[in-house]
Amino acid sequence: MQKTLIILGVAIVLAGLFWPWLSKVPFGRLPGDIVIDKPGFKMFFPITSMLLVSGLISLIMWLFRK
Known part of the structure; x- marks a missing residue:
């Protein structure tokens, strides 16, 4: 856990x-x-970006486990 927090x-x-x-x-x-x-309102859903980040983090964690 300490190593993970330091890397983060x-x-x-x-x-x-x-x-x-x-x-x-x-x-x-x-x-x-x-x-x-819309006027007075803006909402942002980064669906594709979060899928890409999730895949990248999963790949990095998988590489660190080996």
Whole structure:
């Protein structure tokens, strides 16, 4: 558990350091992400993005277990 928390903390710090470049990646605006934009109301459902993140995290965890 300690090793996982340390790795997660390092990943968050790295994401923070590289945020100016990461924000330019079109992640979160993939086909399949639903945006409802009405006057005074905006709702965002990142379905495709979350499936991609889930698959990536599952792959990384599977590789660490081996």
